[in-house]
Amino acid sequence: MKPKSACLLGLILFFTCKIITLAQLSEFSSEEFRATDEITAGKPPAPPTNIKATDKKNDDGTHITISWTKSADDGNGANNVTSYNILRKSPESNFETITKTLIKTGKTDYTDDTVKRDKTYSYLVQAVTASGTTSNSEVTGAEATASWFHTGKKWLFLSVVLFSVVVIYSIYHARSGKNIFIRRIPGLEAVDEAIGRATEMGRSILYILGLGSVSNVATIASMNILSQVARRTADYETALRVPCNDPIVMNVVREMVKTAYLEGGHPDAYQEQDIFFLTESQFAYAAGVDGIMLREKPAAVFLQGTFFAESLILAETGNSVGAIQIAGTDKEHQLPFFIAACDYTLIGEELYAASAYLSREPMLLGSLKGQDYGKLMIFAAIVVGVILELIGVNWVTTFFDKVSN
Template sequence: MIQRFRDVGLPIGLALCWIILFSASTAWGQPAPPTHVEAVDTPNDTGNSITVRWQISPDDKAGAGVDGKMNVVGYHILRSDDPAGPFQLLQEVAGGITEFRDDDGMAGSPAYYYRVRAVDGAGETADSETVGPVKATSEWFHTGKVYILIAVLLYSAILVYCIYHARRGREFFVRRIAGLEAVDEAIGRATEMGRPILYTLGLGGISNIATIASLNILGEVAKRTAEYETPLRVPCYDPIVMNVVREVVRSSYSDAGRPDAYSEDNVFFITDSQFAYAAAVDGIMIREKPAAIFYQGHFYAESLILAETGNSVGAIQIAGTDSDAQLPFFITACDYTLIGEELFAASAYLSREPLIMGSLKGQDYGKALVLAALLVGTVLEIFGVHWVSTFFQAAS
């Protein structure tokens, strides 16, 4: 029996072992390399990167459905300035990833060649073909912003057209804005009651467009307070804004023919800490009980703290902000609120200067254009035509 096993069983066992080992060596050999490797200068950048793309190896674990061994776990990105090498390892990325942006020392660099190396779980590797040469260069126009440029140019052309006609003496009808109609009422009330007017520009810096809009409104409000000799108090959050505010108020008092009525002490810095500013302005409201309060500019969470305190002292409150999240609070707590673009229309509305009124009309035409585009786009989308939505998506 033992002899029979030696004669037949041993050769069969050895043959089986050989088959198993052969199969294993085939399965655990080199993985397939990634395919369709390309290296391109990254578009619309400052010339500081090259983008390498590839299609995953057929053996990539992420490639579900691909007929491979599914044992590639990552890729090595290799770079050289010579197609013959040597190639240096730039970065290791996980399996399934198909893109890498090389921004390593691109300033003044030569053209580079790239390879992508597939790495499997056993550490076996397979390199792709070499691609290149590619040199990182900067562009002079951001092609991704072409739709924004078209939209801005179109809108600017409408504005310039309206300003041109305003210059030629054409009068435009501008709808009534209740919040701005109430400015004179608020200043008059403060004058009659012998109480000051409080004006806050919010927390925006001087580069904030809402702060600049607020400065324009302040200029007009200051002219009227100068005429009525009503004290105007402006607590500031930002030091640069405070200095600009002083210039604006001083000039307005001069323009109103009352430079003597201007007091630098009425425009003052408080702090650049959000809630400390809110506490200080609340304190001013409680102590001085202003008859009218203007909140014009960019606001954050302090908006309701300020507006509710102002409401509690019985002041007429006129708010205006570009912070859409704060608008509901102002609408609730204030008597009048300038919503959205009304903040930017306010100085034109108050000054009634023809040229500025012209731009205001252009603003309305721009809104009409957007509304028309929305309606046309909605109808076209229903019928499966997508170019309007594509335009707006690309421009956003």
């Protein structure tokens, strides 16, 4: 072979090899890892190992947690890994970066909150060096599934079930007709006194249900008390005025009071226009009720339900017109105001006990007994918890911490 031909053949072979190499490279870049945009400058670091993708428990199927063991080069010499990157492959797309910013070294887990329920995803973790050199871990996958029951709330669920069973047992036990002792509640004993006073003075009774909506349990408790008050005002034919903050509450209250008057045998004494809507605005409502108090000077004012900053504005105005005031709320922040400004205050659970207390219905009284057993259980847990905590045993506090979380 002539030297010229040999050179030509050599050149042809060289370019053929180059073309094959480029073709191989372009083939690799078109594969799944194309998106990693691997920079080949410098030696690649050791890849992260033990990569695991697990579906997050107790969620709505939108989280997968990825964990890994850090690269051997994490914080180590020339190939120092400075951060990590997470790449995800979904059934519809190829591998793509999901981390908006690089994950700092030292962190070995990441929660992907952009997945869709009932879909399987593949993940890989990429170790990145300061010069931009990367190396990929092995690929792992997981399916995002939703949980039907939040196992973290199992103790709370069991507590609710246990308390409910105690209350239901007490309710049905009360059906036997046994006499149930309920401690005297001065605020509820004063209901008859307040109605009697209004009747003797020939003035009206003002019943304020607060700012709660009909879905609020305190408002329902207040409506139950109103039902008992309405039965008595029907008997005495005393005017009962109920300004409402919520139109739905107004409609329910109208129906309730009407039935109470019907059952009391005084349907003619029922005045529909005495139960009326004022406004949904908090302070406009307070201004409206204050105006009614100052103009009509009711002999008795009931403030029962959910109250906020307007509680003292209402209670002080009622006090200034000389009305006998019976208040009750579930908002513990407003209780001091009522205690300071009203004659009687139902504190905490007394508001919920009022309906049973006033009606004296055995089954309702039974539920109060169940409530007391619940309090007894909590009290015992507190005493045991304090004693154990003092001697350095903290499993009771840990247990309640779990229940509350």
